[in-house]
Amino acid sequence: MTESESGIVDLEIIVQGTQEGKKQELRLWLRMLSTTKLISQEIRRRLRNEFGATLPQFDLMAQLYRERDGLRLGELSKRTMVTNGNVTGLVERLETDGLVLRETPDGDRRVTVAKLTKKGEELFAAMAAAHEGWLRDMMGDVDPSIIAELWRDIGGVKSSVNNHLSGAAFD
């Protein structure tokens, strides 16, 4: 058995012994975290196997796909939740693969704009379609009304978190 198959079990054991009604927020958080990780790992595996791409690359290309004129690296960083320093290398590798172009506009030479190449657009279109299908498949057992409800309520959680951050980071 390869290591990749040994992976996931369950982080929630941490609060196994939780008393009724207490630490609900902690319980919810651990369940969100493990579920998100589970889905991420599955998507990562499929992206890799079927397209030879990584999840951060997919995220980044998704943004560029919506902005055909390209985006500045800083803008890309914000939209993908990838740190600035990280975007550099990410775009670099995508450029090496011929999926992305980098250019500096005449107006402001501080700026670097990245945009998808033809090849990049084609690859992303295929990945996006597959990606959506994977999710529909994975969540296939969940009632659509529950999906909608979860979407709303998690939005509430997100707002609450945003209102209680220590550092800076807004929406």
Next chain:
Amino acid sequence: MTESESGIVDLEIIVQGTQEGKKQELRLWLRMLSTTKLISQEIRRRLRNEFGATLPQFDLMAQLYRERDGLRLGELSKRTMVTNGNVTGLVERLETDGLVLRETPDGDRRVTVAKLTKKGEELFAAMAAAHEGWLRDMMGDVDPSIIAELWRDIGGVKSSVNNHLSGAAFD
């Protein structure tokens, strides 16, 4: 403005133009992902600032705290959703910091067991208390009944995902 303050905005822009009733699973997934990332980053920031620890280290110590007799590295890997190859270096660094001990039992020399030191126990106890408080704080605006409901429904999502994995990975 330092880079760490520039960070997060919102990944959900990807589906800005989504038609009503379509791609609900994708929408939900993106919201889960961005919310989880938001909370993770906040916890990471606080762990770092207040305790000089990282999130994976916290996860790992949480498991060892519940098993005072220690755990084998493979067992640790499964419980923390950290891959096997990863546990090695993680434990190594914790040992360097005097928070964890490693020893090989007489019975089976393939095995390495890790356990918390006295110092490790004390540090973790402090971190755990703070951690729980942070979560209660961050989710402070969310009604407790919603929290409970989310916990149940996300459990449903998790089950569904587990039933539709391509590789191996169970619960």
Next chain:
DNA sequence: GAGCAATATTTCAAATGTCAAAGGTTTACG
């Protein structure tokens, strides 16, 4: 007891991630 499958951990290469600091460019102010 030699050989082989199973188990447990380590190692490796490549990519990603955080954070901090340094590099150029542009803008604005005195």
Next chain:
DNA sequence: CGTAAACCTTTGACATTTGAAATATTGCTC
């Protein structure tokens, strides 16, 4: 004009992550 402040990207050090391959040890079988 000249220079400081602001802006955008890159770089660097280091930790983490994945996936796969390599090691080491044990247990089983013939």
